[in-house]
Amino acid sequence: MNDSAPDISNLGALPVDCISVEVGDFSLAQTIESGQCFRFEKLDENDYSLIALDTRLRLRQSGDKLFVQGCAEDDFARRFRGYFSLDDDYGEIKSLLAQDERLKTAISFAPGLRVLRQPLWETLCSFILSQNNNIKRIKGIIARLCRCFGDDLGGFYSFPSAERLAALEPEALGELRCGFRDKYVVDAARRFANEDISEHTLRAAPLGEARAQLTAIFGVGPKVADCVLLFGAARLDAFPRDVWVNRIMARLFPEGLPEFAKPYAGIAQQYLFHYARLSGEFQ
């Protein structure tokens, strides 16, 4: 609740601590609302509060300008360009994928969508909580998780470390009201804190090996594992299959994605997910 919005009373003039960043092939709204991240609030059209990397940002987009309040320019360049994948050439990636007409159509529904690069542990924990759940409730559970077990960073909370959660028993998560997922979170925290999960392996090992490490966690199956690899370990070849993606794949790609798309299967997946969900053609 108090984990959400900064003061936004002065919308008229640009606040002095507001920086502006040139962006192309990027839509703040499409990216932030694409189900990858959960610590955000929509304040207005093209206007969001986002807690990421121990920082609370206020973001507003107007055309190719992204206005950012809450971090300095050098800090944005050092940490948030990577977070938003702004140094990836999405123009290039999209024209590669768009060689396939079906992907071209999907892309046209959300041409500003980008895959985020989020911290590994936060991504793992968040997507465990996401299973068989809806985004509104996931956001509430994560807000309570941070308020209960994160550090106060001045009106908002850090994402709790794996070490902190590893020391708890599942019952201690009762206040989160995350249901049967409590024991999954604790198992993941313990394995992560123990370094049973190797970030290096997840980032660099063959996909099958990386998946195996994640699915060894109680409560992590193939879908959550691929979300973690894609959103939390920069594995753009990971391909999370949820009900929507399964549906659209059965209809449009019964033989699977074209070979040339596979290095960017995860990005293709995001366009397809968005298209399947919002076009209304795949219910």
Add this chain to the structure above:
DNA sequence: CGCCAGGCTTCTA
């Protein structure tokens, strides 16, 4: 109310 949620584990034939 009842159905469903960016699934996974466990039980069953």
Add this chain to the structure above:
DNA sequence: TAGAAGCATGGC
């Protein structure tokens, strides 16, 4: 070894 049932909770 595939397919269905059960799982906590709450949004709509």
